[in-house]
Amino acid sequence: MLQYLLPMDIYKRLLAYVKPYKGRLTLAIVCMFLFSLANAMVSATLYIIINGLENKHEVHMDNIPHVPFLTSVSFPAIWIPFLIVGVFFFRGLFDYISNYQMSSIGIRAVRQIRDDLYEHLVKLSNDFYSRGRTGDFLSRITHDVGSIQGAVTDVIVDLVKQPLVILFNIPMVFIWGGPNAIFAILIFPLVAIPITLLGKRLRHITKSMQERAADITSFISETLAGLNVVKAFNREEAEISKFRAINRSVFEYFKKSVRITVVQRPLVEILGSIGCAFAVWYGMKNLPPDRFIAFVGSLFIFYEPLKKISKVNSTIQQSIAAGGRIFEILDAVPSIQNRKDAVPFNGKVENISFDGVSFSYETGKEVLEDIRLDIRQGEIVALVGESGSGKSTLVNLLLRYYDPKKGAVRINGQDIRDYDLKSLRDSIAIVSQDTILFNSTVSENIAYGEPDAPVEEIKAAAEAAYANHFIETLPSGYDTPLGERGLKLSGGQRQRIAIARAVLKDAPIVILDEATSHLDTGSERVVQTAMENLMKGRTVFVIAHRLSTIQSADRILVLENGRIVQQGNSEGLLQEGGAYKKLHDLQFSL
Numbered sequence: 001m002l003q004y005l006l007p008m009d010i011y012k013r014l015l016a017y018v019k020p021y022k023g024r025l026t027l028a029i030v031c032m033f034l035f036s037l038a039n040a041m042v043s044a045t046l047y048i049i050i051n052g053l054e055n056k057h058e059v060h061m062d063n064i065p066h067v068p069f070l071t072s073v074s075f076p077a078i079w080i081p082f083l084i085v086g087v088f089f090f091r092g093l094f095d096y097i098s099n100y101q102m103s104s105i106g107i108r109a110v111r112q113i114r115d116d117l118y119e120h121l122v123k124l125s126n127d128f129y130s131r132g133r134t135g136d137f138l139s140r141i142t143h144d145v146g147s148i149q150g151a152v153t154d155v156i157v158d159l160v161k162q163p164l165v166i167l168f169n170i171p172m173v174f175i176w177g178g179p180n181a182i183f184a185i186l187i188f189p190l191v192a193i194p195i196t197l198l199g200k201r202l203r204h205i206t207k208s209m210q211e212r213a214a215d216i217t218s219f220i221s222e223t224l225a226g227l228n229v230v231k232a233f234n235r236e237e238a239e240i241s242k243f244r245a246i247n248r249s250v251f252e253y254f255k256k257s258v259r260i261t262v263v264q265r266p267l268v269e270i271l272g273s274i275g276c277a278f279a280v281w282y283g284m285k286n287l288p289p290d291r292f293i294a295f296v297g298s299l300f301i302f303y304e305p306l307k308k309i310s311k312v313n314s315t316i317q318q319s320i321a322a323g324g325r326i327f328e329i330l331d332a333v334p335s336i337q338n339r340k341d342a343v344p345f346n347g348k349v350e351n352i353s354f355d356g357v358s359f360s361y362e363t364g365k366e367v368l369e370d371i372r373l374d375i376r377q378g379e380i381v382a383l384v385g386e387s388g389s390g391k392s393t394l395v396n397l398l399l400r401y402y403d404p405k406k407g408a409v410r411i412n413g414q415d416i417r418d419y420d421l422k423s424l425r426d427s428i429a430i431v432s433q434d435t436i437l438f439n440s441t442v443s444e445n446i447a448y449g450e451p452d453a454p455v456e457e458i459k460a461a462a463e464a465a466y467a468n469h470f471i472e473t474l475p476s477g478y479d480t481p482l483g484e485r486g487l488k489l490s491g492g493q494r495q496r497i498a499i500a501r502a503v504l505k506d507a508p509i510v511i512l513d514e515a516t517s518h519l520d521t522g523s524e525r526v527v528q529t530a531m532e533n534l535m536k537g538r539t540v541f542v543i544a545h546r547l548s549t550i551q552s553a554d555r556i557l558v559l560e561n562g563r564i565v566q567q568g569n570s571e572g573l574l575q576e577g578g579a580y581k582k583l584h585d586l587q588f589s590l
């Protein structure tokens, strides 16, 4: 898909999600500043404790000759306990406030990104989805967005707080260690370099790991959706071993990443201890005990920030990878758009025409070729033809799931691309071969397009669709939950609910795309009557694989490889011979 985004641009766009929270951010940064100050005081506390112990009831800071203003400071040792609690109280308080603020910014940013993503996914046109895998989109909206949460905020924390901690701590090292402490500070790059190198390697591993993780989601969502097929073909073991292979490759990356993440801390500590050993050796020779302890303490304070800063880069890289995958979706432009000067369609159909319409899903493979059609108001048009001949594609163009590559679909002479998309879709009711029921009650499913429809209308629609009888036998009637977590209905029952949905929509144009394909002959007759109710007074496109259901159509179009090869009424077409007669003979000889 899109690959043009630069890492820096991605990161800037991620940070843009933090922008609305300037107030919180400022508060957090102020608190990080105060935290670093309090943190630097920890080594001073150590000095004061030891100094107090040595001088019994007094603290005299008189052994720091290179910091003249401290040498005259003295106070009673009874302050020490208060000092300890005070330093840690403020240190904890500011840490809490800054972390709280940053985390709330993080979860808010993630909520916003997820909302944006879902909104965009729903608005994207069909052509986008035929290019990708649903599991991949799922993984982006869950996994990738999740991994960004820390990235946006932790990085800000680590790039602001940790340098402040280091900055405020440096003078402390010199206060306790004296001017020669410069050597102790110079040792730190020794720790930082190997950690940075490890970080780089980790980044590569994480990237591959994220991609594999997306494979896992895709695989699971695909096989679970087709679990019955898996079982019917006895492919459980095969799918299980395929899954194991994918899972194993994720595991291999995890193993590598675990090796690195786990070695990081001991490595810092061992290298740090070498540095410390030098410092201690220097301190033992040159420093009194109170300054010595404070000096070592101030060196330890560098650990945490160095470790965090060495990890920042890998966090940034991770979030850039995830951000890239998110913005790829957000940047995809819905190919079906409302024209700026679109006019609302008034819902009065005088005629519908296909004016030299050609269409292909992929360039070079024509699915419809030069379709020319004129349909008047109230006509019932049937489309027949072998599967794959383009029947569904033709009727879907009316709804603008896709736009034609050549020619135009017109209603009342006006290109449907000139109509406001909502008003256009408002005037078309479709019952298709795969009936989608949502995870809500029967009534809500029937009233999906008109959530405010009164109960009587919903019931009337169900009656017209011959669905009322079976609905009334459901455990809670019209309030029975359906779908994912609810009751499972038979194919025919689902289809009748879909028909009721279309009846309730009361649109001037009706499309029935193999709406009876899941029905047995008995219920087909019932649904046939239901559909006749639905068709009354409307302009109808009906696709049926059983020719018996379309005998009464005003006009039958025969499609072959995306072309209309014959049209007329059933009798005429039979006399004409050709494609229609072949289809007819095939079905009625059975």
Ligand SMILES: Nc1ncnc2c1ncn2[C@@H]1O[C@H](COP(=O)(O)OP(=O)(O)O)[C@@H](O)[C@H]1O
Binding pocket: 130, 361, 362, 367, 385, 386, 387, 388, 389, 390, 391, 392, 393, 394
């Ligand atoms: N979303 C899609 N992406 C790519 N090709 C498609 C898509 N939908 C249908 N096709 C192809 O277009 C052709 C016509 O399909 P369709 O209109 O569904 O036929 P029918 O409804 O007559 O069975 C087929 O060759 C089919 O493989």
Ligand SMILES: [Mg+2]
Binding pocket: 391, 392, 393, 513
């Ligand atoms: Mg079809």
